[in-house]
Amino acid sequence: MVMKQSARHQNRIELLQGTLDLLILQTLQWGPQHGYGISQAIRANSMDAFKVDTGSLYPALHRLAKQKLIAAAWKMSENRQRIRVYRLTKKGRDELASGRSRWERFVEAMAGILSPRRAVEP
């Protein structure tokens, strides 16, 4: 998954492939949420560094739903509007755990390479 570049947000970080799924699962850990809420949460929790493109978010939500990592349900909002709310499933919770450990190993490995001085010159 590649994020679309936007010239107006130079200080934002491009999401790495596969990370959006993890971010969504993580966000849903705190409770059911709709698409807009998820995008706002990711943005806020990353201190505005990640801006989730809707063109990636919704396909990702639907894909995760199809993989039964999350489940969707229709609810009425306070303004009497039909909204689609996603929640984490059992399977999704397991995936989040394994995804998080994968991510940590990945970060460690990247750090080892990108900050090599300590590693190469003990």
Add this chain to the structure above:
Amino acid sequence: MKFWRRSDGVDAEIRGHIEMAVRDRMERGESRGQAEAAVRREFGDVVVVKEVTRDMDGRVWLTRLGQDLRYAARLLRRSPGFAVVAVLSLALGIGAATAIFQIVDAVRLRTLPVARPWELARVRIVNMDGARGNRFSAYDPLNYPVFEQIRRQQQGFTDVAAWSGTSFNLADGGEMRPARGLFVSGTFFDVLGIAPAAGRLIADADDKPGCAAQIVLSHAFWMSEMGGDPRAIGRTLTLDARPAEVIGVTPAGFSGLEVGRGFDVAVPLCLEAAINRGNRLVSASDWWLVAIGRLKPGWTLERATAQLQAISPGIFETTITPTYPAASAARYKAFTLEAAPGDAGVSMLRDAYEHPLWMLLAAAGIVLLIACANLANLLLARASARHREIAVRLGLGASRARIVRQLLTESALVAAIGVAGGVLLAVVMGRGLVSFLSTEGNAVVLQMGTDWRVLAFASSLGLLTCLLFGLMPALRATGRGTMLSLRTAGRGVMGAERNGLRRALVAAQVALSLVLIAAGILFARSLWNLRHIETGFRREGVLVAGLDFRRLEVPMERRHAMQRDLLARIRAVPGVRAAAAASVIPVSGSSSGNRIWFEGATTDVGSNINRISPGYFATLDIPILSGRDFDDRDTMSSPMVAIVNQTFAERLTGGADPVGRRFRIEATPITPEITYEIVGLARNSIYQFLREQPRPLVFLAAAQTARPATSGQLVIYSETSLATVTASITRALREADPRIAVSFRVFDRQIDNTIVRERLLAMLSIFFAAVAALLALLGLYGVIAYGVTRRTNEIGVRMALGAGRGAVLTMILREAAVLIAAGIAVGLVIALAAGKLTAALLYGIAPHDPLILVTATAVLAATGLLASYWPARAATRIEPTVALRAE
């Protein structure tokens, strides 16, 4: 598009997202407008987001197809120019090819709508040259005694039938009500295996000497004249003033054995004497019957022919009558019979139109090819334009398969609409063509049902083009690395290769349209030549009147007086300047001829004959160069006189004045040999066909025949409007006797109707040429315009470096000129090679006429450059600064 809309929730979900985002921003103090604009900007392309999102919900293919169609329709609506051109070119190509093939099929390929047509065989004389007497059919007819003997002696057929086309007058006098008639043998319907739609058909027992007057109607006539009323059976019709009882109706779809002619009523052969007052049932010199037999199981055409050959000498020996001209009797006895394929019937229409129809089919095929090339070109151009969009969609996670499927759906949608349009056009054009071929008093009846095979063929060609050229760019676009596409799309560093294909397609279109343009000009020129032939007689203001006073039963000795009286009445009608009778009306297709010996000569000369009344030359404005016209002193008791034309005089005297010279005409079965004295020399004029060579022609006096007819034709020259004159003449004849029947035709139109084929060829080939050229020019425009867009930067750089607008214009036009020149060169080669095929259909012009080819080239080159001029001019308007900033 409401039809395809589904409530899968994606719409609602996205809508909810946008509304929440807007509300958030408004809570932070933005105005509604500001907030909405900002959200839309952030959100991006709503349509694409929805599409890609839906992709993730694995849905059944049918729903997806609906989505794809909806999406394709939306894209097409966004670029109506592309859609219209693509659909129209396909529809035109498919429609034209199908319409013409339907006619080719109807006149040429289809077998008769009868039982087991492959068993049918025509029985005819191998070589009829030298047969004497009256010939009533163009299809190698037999006489009745021969037909009778064949039925008695043949062994290869379960039975043999005979028929003859004719025309009956259904009216009781006054204006004629012509009906297309068939004389049929009692075996006719039986041999063909045709069952009645109502009542019963003519059977063998109904066709005996002295038979009852019973007739059968065609289904079409029964429907149109009697509304399909079953009570029509038992009713009485008058045929040429003889009452006859309707006994049945033939099934729908059966229109006789002459393809393209059709019939209204069929009567047994035995009624010939009663209706025609003729004696064809005993005459060996009336050739009128087309014979057809059904082969017995196990018999082949060869075996049947062998048996017919064996019985031929006996048949012709017994059927010859003592009155048959002695000089030709040996020839008659030597005739042999054969069996020929009969499953497709006979057709003048087929003989006349087969070749031109195949040519038109080829032209329509070329148009279809050009349309396909155009479509391919359009799809390629569109694919380049959508390169970036495809890259974005791939970037957003749409699967390759999905994108390929979507592009294919779009191509297929274009093809489907094009095919639908083509079907519609095929039906309309097919009907138009048939009515075009029908001339006054000569309706063309063809079984024209839409031919699904042709349609399937043309449609699959269109579909294949669409899919092939729609798929190719799709595969290419999706196969390339996504990011590369994103970065370079729209800037055009690649695509040269694909543009090469487009250029080749355009050059091919130019080449093919050159061929069609050359053909169009050729046929138009040929038609012009035919219309401006020096006929040698007056055409405007002349009426041809058919007169029939058989019902008056005028005895032979009073017929001359009757004819003179009727002619005098017509000449007295106000507005009539001149009128005369003629046995052969020029360019009507009929003719009469005999062998002639100049006085003292032993070898004979074939000459045409026209028997006319005094005033004929004045009516048609044919100058008498020497001697005199016939007048009332030329009668049965005065010396036999003749007027000859210039060609006749040249043969006789080598150019000296022939007046006073004599010649004799060979005896016919009904007239003895007679010697005539030439009293006049008339200028040459056309006799039978517009395209004929000058031929010897003898005019004889109508008042000097021993057997004057009780029907005939007149030419009438009038100065007032033809409508008033015909009314006045009808009235004058009714005053003479209400039982006289009369019909009118306009001479000029009758002549024009003889070149319907040439007119059809000219009009359709010009039409095809125009369509082809238009499509080629569209293609050219597209390629050049695309080239200019692609090279915007390059042109900008050139202009920044000091290239003038003129130089840019020249550069672009040169590119176009190369394409056009290549196309024209190939086109000229094809046109020259194809020239041989058209030669037989042209008049007064050669297929490789240099002027024609130069004109076609000039037309195409000029319009081609004009089509390229617009994009070229657009190129000169490129602002270097703008072009470079885009980099």
